[in-house]
Amino acid sequence: MLALSTYVSALLGGLTKLCENHPMSDDKNSYHHGDLRNALLQAAAQQIREQGVDKLSLRAVARAAGVSATAPYRHFEDKNRLLVALAVEGYQQLREETAAAVDPTQSAAEGLIAVGLAYIEFALRRPERYKLIFGPVIHERQAYPELQESGFAALQVVVALAERGIASDEFVDTDPFLIANSCWAKVHGIASLAIDGFYDCAPIPSQQQFFRELLLLQLTGVVRSK
Amino acid sequence: MLALSTYVSALLGGLTKLCENHPMSDDKNSYHHGDLRNALLQAAAQQIREQGVDKLSLRAVARAAGVSATAPYRHFEDKNRLLVALAVEGYQQLREETAAAVDPTQSAAEGLIAVGLAYIEFALRRPERYKLIFGPVIHERQAYPELQESGFAALQVVVALAERGIASDEFVDTDPFLIANSCWAKVHGIASLAIDGFYDCAPIPSQQQFFRELLLLQLTGVVRSK
DNA sequence: GCTCCTATGTTTGCACTGTAAACATGCTAG
DNA sequence: CTAGCATGTTTACAGTGCAAACATAGGAGC
Structure with missing residues (x-):
């Protein structure tokens, strides 16, 4: 009887190994999950994508x-910590996607436009993730240095472009950090406003085109050059 | 006696009209509060200011x-509705403060800078209110047209400046709506990033000066004019 | 090979939340 | 004076984040 139950549990263990499409997929049949931390992150990401970031509940994530x-508390001190982990992940994606958008054979100005559009596209494709990254969802951001670090890393893509533009005399000779922040702030503002639906009912023929013009204006300036 | 009480209550009614600073102060000692709606808004505003917008609890507001x-539900269908009301209020403040910053005798460009700085100052002085207005705190913004209306009203200050600049040949001849949105997005981006502490540990001598330079760059452009 | 430790789970419990439903109260119009 | 209605209250429920105590298994040391 004891032997039987052992056998059964072993059998079940084998079975779970076969019919695995949901995240665990280990030989562990019960209890120790194997890779819960990642499973939680993945479940949380899906939950955010589908239901919105402020509907995220730790319990639902655990359920999924x-x-x-309370199992998640073995891997994340806090709900906030889970969110921070997701945000860092998001920053990295953002950095990758914007970096991938710049073509080194193009001019720095074209690069800025491309990065800006990629950034906005990212925000519109994953609005909830974007809100998580920048919105006030995460409490006490300053308590998590990794957040600001990955933020700065994302900014670095733009800084590099600014440096290139300055070096090639394409841009005005200012602090590249200033130029980068200028562009970033702009793009971030556009993305936020777009997500919040500010451009939805505006009399705009094409959103994409509108964004491009906004970005161009950033480069050429508003004041008529004399 | 009946006449007297009527008289007294009329007198008090007249008085409340005069000496209104705190919300209740009515002849109502219990039950019917008098002006609960405003009292709730005020309490909620304070709570947001002090504890942060995502810590706001309807019950705590009611308690305060x-x-x-559950009394608040007689005045706001939802917690969300209360937040919307506060956000609209915030938009109006924002519009007033930015509008007050523009001096008609100045150039349009100077006006844009002044408005931008006022905007950023507002955001930094009332970060929680700002987060409420723009952040993802309010669900389904598009369901509340008054939100977008007051948002557009705030934008109108900038549009007017853009129109003035274009008319006086100070600015390039583009759609004023485009210029306004360009400036607004920029300023909004700066404010958001500043609130999120992105500039806190940056190597910046003076924040104020940094903001001014960022805004100036918006006007003059990044690309070297040939 | 046995035992204990520790990492990782589970159960239980608490204080709190938003909100629905039923009930109470008192101003106001007929 | 009274009926109705706006505005309160009480009660209840499902859901939340999290702390504390308990359970389990896999691996380190004997």
């Missing part, structure tokens, strides 16, 4: 991972 | 107003 309500 | 937990 097939685990008890 | 000295009223039962």
Whole structure:
């Protein structure tokens, strides 16, 4: 009887190995999950994508991972910590996607436009993730240095472009950090306003084109050059 | 006696009209509060200011107003509705403060800078209110047209400046709506990033000066004019 | 090979939240 | 004076984040 139960549990263990499409996929049949931390992150990401970032509940995440309500606390001190981890992940994606948008054979100005559009596209494609990254969802951001670090890393893409533009005399000779922040702030503002639906009912023929013109204006300036 | 009480209550009615600083102060000693709606808004505003926007609880607001937990539902269908009301209020403040910053005798460009700085100052002085207005705190913004209306009203200050600049040949001849949005996005981006502490540990001598330079760059452009 | 430690789970419990439903109260119009 | 209605209250429920105590298994040391 004891032997039987052992056998059964082993059998079940084998079975779970076969019919795995949901995240665990380990030989662990019960209890120790194997890779819960990642499973939680993944479940949380999906939940955010589908239901919005402020509807995210730790308990629901745990439920989705097939685990008890307080299990996540073994891997994240806080709900906030989970969010921070997701945000850092988001910053990295953002950095990758914007970096991928710049073509070194193009001019620095074209590069800025491309990065800006990629940034906005990212924000509109993953609005909830974007809100998580920048919005006030995460409490006490300053308590998590990794957040600001990955933020700065994302900014670095733009700084590099600014440096290139200055070096090639394409841009005005200012602090590249200033130029980068100028562009970033602009793009961030556009993305936020777009997500919040400010451009939805505006009399705009094409959003894409509108964004491009906004970005161009950033480069050429508003004041008529005399 | 009946006549007297009527008289007294009329007198008090006249008085409340005069000496209104705190919300209640009515002849109503209990039950019907008098002006609960405003009291709730005020209490909520304070709570947001002091504890942060995402810590706001309707029950705590009710408690602060000295009223039962569900009383607010007689005045706001939702917690969200309360937040919307506060956000609209915030937009109006924002519009007033930015409008007050523009001096008609100045150039349009100087006006844009002044408005931008006033905007950023507003955001930094009332960060939680600002987060409420723009952040993802309010759900389904598009369901509340008054939100977008007051948002557009705030934008109108900038549009007017853009029109003035274009008319006086100070600015390039583009759609004023485009210029206004360009400036607004920029300023909004700066404010958001500043609130999120992105500039806190940056190597910046003076924040104020940094903001001014960022805004100036918006006007003059990044690309070297040939 | 046995035992204990520790990492990782679970259960239980608490204080709190938003909100629905039913009930109470008192101003006001008929 | 009274009926109705706006505005309160009480009660209840499902859901939340999290702390504390308990359970389990896999691996380190004997």
